Amino acid sequence: MGEVMKNKQVLFKxxxxxxxxESDLCIGESTIALKLPEGSNGILVKNLYLSxxxxxxxxxxxxxxxxxxxxYKPGAPITGNGVAKVLESNHPKFKKGDxxxxxxxxxxxAVLEKxxxxxxxxxxxxxxxxxxxxxxxxxVTAYAGFYEVCxxxxxxxxxxxxASGAVGQLVGQFAKLRGCYVVGSAGSKEKVELLKTKFGFDxxxxxxxxxxxxxxxxxCFPEGIDVYFENVxxxxxxxxxxxxxxxxxxxxxxxxxxxxxxxxxxxxxxMLLIDKRITMxxxxxxxxxxxxxxxxxxxxxxxxEGKITYVEDIAEGIESVPAALVGLFRGRNVGKQVxxxxxx
Amino acid sequence: MGEVMKNKQVLFKxxxxxxxxESDLCIGESTIALKLPEGSNGILVKNLYLSxxxxxxxxxxxxxxxxxxxxYKPGAPITGNGVAKVLESNHPKFKKGDxxxxxxxxxxxAVLEKxxxxxxxxxxxxxxxxxxxxxxxxxVTAYAGFYEVCxxxxxxxxxxxxASGAVGQLVGQFAKLRGCYVVGSAGSKEKVELLKTKFGFDxxxxxxxxxxxxxxxxxCFPEGIDVYFENVxxxxxxxxxxxxxxxxxxxxxxxxxxxxxxxxxxxxxxMLLIDKRITMxxxxxxxxxxxxxxxxxxxxxxxxEGKITYVEDIAEGIESVPAALVGLFRGRNVGKQVxxxxxx
Numbered sequence: 032m033g034e035v036m037k038n039k040q041v042l043f044k045x046x047x048x049x050x051x052x053e054s055d056l057c058i059g060e061s062t063i064a065l066k067l068p069e070g071s072n073g074i075l076v077k078n079l080y081l082s083x084x085x086x087x088x089x090x091x092x093x094x095x096x097x098x099x100x101x102x103y104k105p106g107a108p109i110t111g112n113g114v115a116k117v118l119e120s121n122h123p124k125f126k127k128g129d130x131x132x133x134x135x136x137x138x139x140x141a142v143l144e145k146x147x148x149x150x151x152x153x154x155x156x157x158x159x160x161x162x163x164x165x166x167x168x169x170x171v172t173a174y175a176g177f178y179e180v181c182x183x184x185x186x187x188x189x190x191x192x193x194a195s196g197a198v199g200q201l202v203g204q205f206a207k208l209r210g211c212y213v214v215g216s217a218g219s220k221e222k223v224e225l226l227k228t229k230f231g232f233d234x235x236x237x238x239x240x241x242x243x244x245x246x247x248x249x250x251c252f253p254e255g256i257d258v259y260f261e262n263v264x265x266x267x268x269x270x271x272x273x274x275x276x277x278x279x280x281x282x283x284x285x286x287x288x289x290x291x292x293x294x295x296x297x298x299x300x301x302m303l304l305i306d307k308r309i310t311m312x313x314x315x316x317x318x319x320x321x322x323x324x325x326x327x328x329x330x331x332x333x334x335x336e337g338k339i340t341y342v343e344d345i346a347e348g349i350e351s352v353p354a355a356l357v358g359l360f361r362g363r364n365v366g367k368q369v370x371x372x373x374x375x
Numbered sequence: 376m377g378e379v380m381k382n383k384q385v386l387f388k389x390x391x392x393x394x395x396x397e398s399d400l401c402i403g404e405s406t407i408a409l410k411l412p413e414g415s416n417g418i419l420v421k422n423l424y425l426s427x428x429x430x431x432x433x434x435x436x437x438x439x440x441x442x443x444x445x446x447y448k449p450g451a452p453i454t455g456n457g458v459a460k461v462l463e464s465n466h467p468k469f470k471k472g473d474x475x476x477x478x479x480x481x482x483x484x485a486v487l488e489k490x491x492x493x494x495x496x497x498x499x500x501x502x503x504x505x506x507x508x509x510x511x512x513x514x515v516t517a518y519a520g521f522y523e524v525c526x527x528x529x530x531x532x533x534x535x536x537x538a539s540g541a542v543g544q545l546v547g548q549f550a551k552l553r554g555c556y557v558v559g560s561a562g563s564k565e566k567v568e569l570l571k572t573k574f575g576f577d578x579x580x581x582x583x584x585x586x587x588x589x590x591x592x593x594x595c596f597p598e599g600i601d602v603y604f605e606n607v608x609x610x611x612x613x614x615x616x617x618x619x620x621x622x623x624x625x626x627x628x629x630x631x632x633x634x635x636x637x638x639x640x641x642x643x644x645x646m647l648l649i650d651k652r653i654t655m656x657x658x659x660x661x662x663x664x665x666x667x668x669x670x671x672x673x674x675x676x677x678x679x680e681g682k683i684t685y686v687e688d689i690a691e692g693i694e695s696v697p698a699a700l701v702g703l704f705r706g707r708n709v710g711k712q713v714x715x716x717x718x719x
Contacts, residue, residue: 264646283648290646297641302608302634304627304657311655313648 033066040138041352043103047091050291050360055091056109056353063140067119073144074125076115078135079375081349082163083356083368084197085287087111109137114152114162116375122146130155132162139349139372150323157334159375164197164367165341166330168316172284173201174326175319180282180312181258185210188252190271193262193287194235195222195342197367202260203232204339211258214251216267218362225365229340244270255279261311264289265296272300275307283313291360342366377410384482385696387447390437394635394704399435400453400697407484411463417488418469420459422479423719425693426507427700427712428541429631431455453481458496458506460719466490474499476506483693483716494667501678503719508541508711509685510674512660516628517545518670519663524626524656525602529554532596534615537606537631538579539566539686541711546604547576548683555602558595560611562706569709573684588614602626605655608633609640616644619651627657635704686710 042059067075090103090110103109113135117125125131125146133149135141143149152162164170176198183189189206191199194215203226206213214234215226226235234251241247248256248270255276261268264286271281289295304311319326333339344364346355352370359368386403411419434447434454447453457479461469469475469490477493479485487493496506508514520542527533533550535543538559547570550557558578559570570579578595585591592600592614599620605612608630615625633639648655663670677683688708690699696714703712 268645283645285649286646295643295646297643298645299639299641301612301627301642301655302630302639304655305629305659307657308659308662309657311645311648313651313653315649315652318652 033064035062035064036140037061038063038139039349040108040136041349043091043105043107043109045105046093046102047088051088051091051357053353053357056356058350058352059108061138063138063142065118065140067121067142071142071144072121073142074117074122074131074146074149075119075140075142076117076131076135077140078113078115078138078372079130080114080160080163081135081137081352081370081372082112082114082167082169083352083359083364083370084112084168085285085290085359087356088290088360108141110134111137112163112168113137114159114167115141125149125151130159130162132167137349137352154327154331157331160343160345160369160371161334161341163369164343165201165334165339166327169197169367170201170330171319171323171326172316173198173205174329175314175316175322176260176282176284177202177205178329179319179322180314181260181280183209183211183258183280187211187257188255188276189213189258189260190248190252190256191215191232191260191262192238192267192271193217193285194226194232195230195365196262198284199260199262200226200230200342200366201339203230206258207231208333208338216247216263222365225342229342231340238267245273248274258282260284261286263287265298268298269300272298272303272307272309275303275309277307279307279309281309281311283311344368346370348372377408379406379408380484381405382407382483383693384452384480385693387435387449387451387453389449390446391432391435395432395435395701397697397701400700402694402696403452405482407482407486409462409484411465411486415486415488416465417486418461418466418475418490418493419463419484419486420461420475420479421484422457422459422482422716423474424458424504424507425479425481425696425714425716426456426458426511426513427696427703427708427714428456428512429629429634429703431700432634432704452485454478455481456507456512457481458503458511459485469493469495474503474506476511481693481696498671498675501675504687504689504713504715505678505685507713508687509545509678509683510671513541513711514545514674515663515667515670516660517542517549518673519658519660519666520604520626520628521546521549522673523663523666524658525604525624527553527555527602527624531555531601532599532620533557533602533604534592534596534600535559535576535604535606536582536611536615537561537629538570538576539574539709540606542628543604543606544570544574544686544710545683547574550602551575552677552682560591560607566709569686573686575684582611589617592618599623604628605630607631609642612642613644616642616647616651616653619647619653621651623651623653625653625655627655688712690714692716
C-alpha cells in the first residue's frame with residue numbers, strides 16, 4: 032500500500048478572464064499513498080521546485096482549441112514545470128532516486144502516468160533549481176531564440192524586451208558571450224540596475240519612464256537594431272521596427288504586454304518589413320527540446336566557469352504559489368520566479 | 376549635332392499627399408538632339424514600352440529619406456521602368472541597336488548617363504513588352520518571393536492577394552507549376568474570373584464582396600494556408616494570419632491597401648506567429664537582380680511552351696501615361712499596366 036502522506040495541492044478554481052488573481056487558485060489538502068497504483072507504467076515523484084511561467088495564464092482561460100496546451104480543469108491541481116525526485120518508477124527511462132525536470136502536477140507528491148516527456152537530470156553539480164529555468168524551459172527558449180532563430184553575429188546590435196525575466200537575462204548574456212552590443216528594457220528601476228550591473232547589458236531602460244519608446248531605442252541604438260528578441264509586443268514592437276537595420280531579425284518569443292488586453296494593440300509599422308528586408312519569426316521552445324544535449328554543451332561550461340549569472344526569485348512553500356504565480360503576470364518578480372517545496 | 380526631334384515628356388507637377396490624381400502629372404513637349412553630348416559615357420535611347428508600377432506613388436510624395444528611391448523633382452520628367460532601344464552608346468555594355476530594360480526617363484527619347492543598372496535584352500523571340508513585367512521587375516519579384524522567400528513545396532496551400540496584378544498572376548502560375556493549391560483575391564468580378572479561367576488559380580474571391588475575410592479564407596482553405604504572398608496588408612493580413620498553418624511562411628512584397636492611409640491599420644493577430652511558428656519576411660526585388668539569368672532559365676521555357684499566361688493592360692501613347700498610372704493606384708488595370716510609345 033505504501034505510506035499514506037498528506038499531500039497539499041495547488042487547485043484551480045474556475046476559468047479566468049483578464050489577469051488572473053490570487054483567489055483564482057487555492058491550496059487544497061488531500062492524501063496520497065506513496066506507492067504506484069497497480070499496473071501503472073508511470074513514476075511517483077516528490078516535487079522539489081516549481082517553475083512559475085508566463086504561459087500558465089493561458090491555461091487558466093477557457094481556450095478555443097488552437098493553443099498548444101489545454102486549459103486547466105476547475106477543481107483539479109494545476110500543472111506546470113518543475114524539478115522532482117523519483118520515489119518509485121515503473122517506467123524504463125527512470126529509476127528511484129533520479130532527479131527529473133519537466134511538466135509535473137503541482138502538489139507535494141504526484142503520480143505521473145506519462146513521464147516520457149520529462150528530462151532526467153544528469154548534471155547535479157549545479158543547483159537543482161536551475162532546471163526550472165536556466166537549464167530548463169527558459170534556458171532552451173533563450174538558446175533557441177538567440178542561436179537558432181536570430182543567428183546573431185559578433186558585433187551585431189541586440190535588443191531584448193522583458194530583459195530581466197527568466198529568458199531575457201539569458202539572452203542578454205548569450206549576446207555578450209557572442210560579442211554583441213546588447214540593450215534591455217524592463218519595468219522598474221531595480222530591474223534596469225540589475226541588467227546593467229549584474230547581467231552585463233551594455234545599456235538598459237525602464238519602458239514605464241519613457242514617453243517615446245522609439246526615441247529611447249534611437250538613443251540606445253543610434254545605428255539601429257540588428258536583432259530583436261521579442262517578449263512584449265504592441266507599442267514596443269512598433270518602436271523596434273522603426274529602429275531596425277537592414278536585414279534585421281526579430282525572434283518572436285512572447286508578447287506579454289498583449290496577453291490580458293480585451294483586444295490586442297494593432298502593430299502599424301509592418302510596411303517597413305519590406306524596405307528593411309526584416310524577418311520576423313515565431314518560435315516555441317519545445318520544438319528545440321530534441322537539441323537539449325547540444326544546449327547543455329553550450330551552457331554548462333560558462334555556468335561552471337562563472338561566466339553566466341542567473342537570478343532567481345525564490346518563494347518558499349506550496350502556500351506561496353498563488354501569490355508568486357500571479358505576481359509574475361504583474362511583473363513583480365525579479366529574475367526567474369521559483370517556488371521551493373523541498374530541497375530534496 | 377544629330378537630328379533635332381520633338382520629345383514629349385511625362386512631367387511631375389508637385390508633391391502629392393494621398394492617392395495621386397491624373398492632374399499631378401502633365402505631358403510636356405521639348406526637343407532633343409539625337410546625339411550623345413560631348414564626353415558622355417551614357418546611352419541615347421528611344422523608349423518603347425513604359426511599365427506602370429505601384430512603387431511609383433511613393434516617389435510622388437516628399438519622402439523623409441528611409442526609402443529606397445528618392446522623390447521625383449517637380450517640373451522634371453518622372454522615371455520608371457521601361458523597355459528602350461539604344462540609338463547610340465558610349466558605354467561598353469551596350470551598342471547601337473540593343474534593346475534594354477530598366478529604369479528610364481519617361482519621355483520619348485532619353486539620354487541615360489548611368490546605364491550600368493540596365494539589363495541588355497538577350498532574348499527577343501518573346502514580346503519586348505514582357506520586359507516591363509513578366510521578364511522584368513514584376514517577374515523577378517514573383518520569382519524571388521515565391522521561390523527564394525516562401526520556399527513553397529509541392530502540395531502546399533498558397534494564397535496570393537492582389538492576385539490579378541503583374542506580380543500576383545505570376546505567383547499563382549508559379550505555384551501551379553510547382554504543384555501547389557493556389558487561391559487568389561482581387562477587387563472585381565472580372566479579375567476573379569480572370570484568375571480562375573485564365574491563370575489557372577484553383578479558386579479566387581472578390582475581397583470587396585466578402586464582409587468577413589477570415590471566413591472567406593476559411594472557405595477556400597479549410598485546412599489552412601502554408602504560404603501567403605502578401606501584396607495588400609491591413610485587414611487581409613490579419614485574416615490570413617488567423618488562417619495560417621503551422622510553420623507557415625509569409626513573403627511580404629507589398630501592402631498596397633495601406634499606402635494611402637493617413638495612418639496604417641494596426642495588425643492585431645501577430646501573437647499567433649508564436650504558436651504557429653510563422654515566418655514573415657520582407658523582400659525587395661532588386662536584391663535578386665544578380666540572379667536574373669537564373670530567373671530567365673526558370674521562366675523562359677514555360678513561356679515558350681505556353682505554360683504561362685500573361686495578361687497586359689496596354690495603353691497607347693505617352694499622353695495616356697497619367698490616366699494609366701493613376702488608374703493602377705486605384706486598381707483599374709486588369710493585368711500588367713503598360714504604356715506603349717513605339718513598337719521599335
